[in-house]
Amino acid sequence: MSLADLAVRLSLPKVTAHRLCMQLLEAGFVTRDVNERDYTVGPALRKLAFDTLNHGAVRGLRHQILTELVEQVGETCNITTLDGASVLYLDRVEALRPWRLTLAVGEHVPLHCTASGKLYLALLPGPQRELLVSQITLTAMTESTITTAEALVQECAKVRTAGYALDQQEFIDGLLAIAVPIFDEHGAIRATVAVHAPISRFSVEQARSRLPALHQAAERLGKLL
Numbered sequence: 676m677s678l679a680d681l682a683v684r685l686s687l688p689k690v691t692a693h694r695l696c697m698q699l700l701e702a703g704f705v706t707r708d709v710n711e712r713d714y715t716v717g718p719a720l721r722k723l724a725f726d727t728l729n730h731g732a733v734r735g736l737r738h739q740i741l742t743e744l745v746e747q748v749g750e751t752c753n754i755t756t757l758d759g760a761s762v763l764y765l766d767r768v769e770a771l772r773p774w775r776l777t778l779a780v781g782e783h784v785p786l787h788c789t790a791s792g793k794l795y796l797a798l799l800p801g802p803q804r805e806l807l808v809s810q811i812t813l814t815a816m817t818e819s820t821i822t823t824a825e826a827l828v829q830e831c832a833k834v835r836t837a838g839y840a841l842d843q844q845e846f847i848d849g850l851l852a853i854a855v856p857i858f859d860e861h862g863a864i865r866a867t868v869a870v871h872a873p874i875s876r877f878s879v880e881q882a883r884s885r886l887p888a889l890h891q892a893a894e895r896l897g898k899l900l
Contacts, residue, residue: 677713721758733899734766740899741768741868744892748885750872754857754896755791756865758783760811762792765866772872787813787827788820790842790854791867796827797834798856798864804831819844839886841879842871849873853882855889857896865900868893 676684682692696714699705703719737754744752745768753767761783786792786807796804808831813822821827834840842852852871856864870885871877 737896737899738766740892740895741766744888745770747888748870750870750877752868752870755867757795760807761786762789786811788816788845790840790852791869793830793834794840794854794856794867795864797831816846817844817848851877851882855893857893859900868896
């Protein structure tokens with residue numbers, strides 16, 4: 676938002692809004708946007724939001740649903756949300772299996788080569804999706820990574836039709852993942868729940884067989900938003 680927009684929304688004189696923005700900017704709660712005239716969420720506010728999401732009763736209920744899902748599907752599961760132009764891990768529960776990938780809560784992963792990331796891109800409003808696709812760097816993480824905007828747009832169309840997204844060794848060699856959306860009460864995607872495992876024991880068909888359990892967990896998680 677611009678300084679003028681903030682002043683109007685807060686019913687403050689422009690000089691007062693400017694002083695407050697300067698204080699928030701120095702503390703890291705806001706930051707300058709690309710055009711320098713607008714302000715956007717800063718790192719301190721992102722950390723505060725993340726800490727809030729991961730504490731309290733709701734976080735405990737969410738973690739319990741994820742734990743039950745892991746018991747059902749037999750593999751590691753995670754919950755993510757969109758954070759700018761990447762995917763943020765909100766929670767994960769490890770399955771007690773060999774050959775596990777460890778990504779800590781709070782870490783970020785790319786949009787274009789993960790199941791959760793592609794799902795976000797596919798289900799975002801068209802203009803927002805187009806903007807993200809045009810701005811993110813399509814780094815080749817493996818030989819299977821999508822590295823052109825045209826191919827990514829085509830993949831998003833397939834994901835929207837299917838209602839879920841797959842990562843077939845696109846992020847990490849030897850790893851397969853499947854993700855489904857968590858919708859809020861207005862039908863907007865707010866998070867995803869996913870399961871991943873090595874391809875040595877997790878084929879595409881086996882991944883799809885977990886969809887009923889994933890959708891059931893997503894519906895329960897959506898009620899906690």
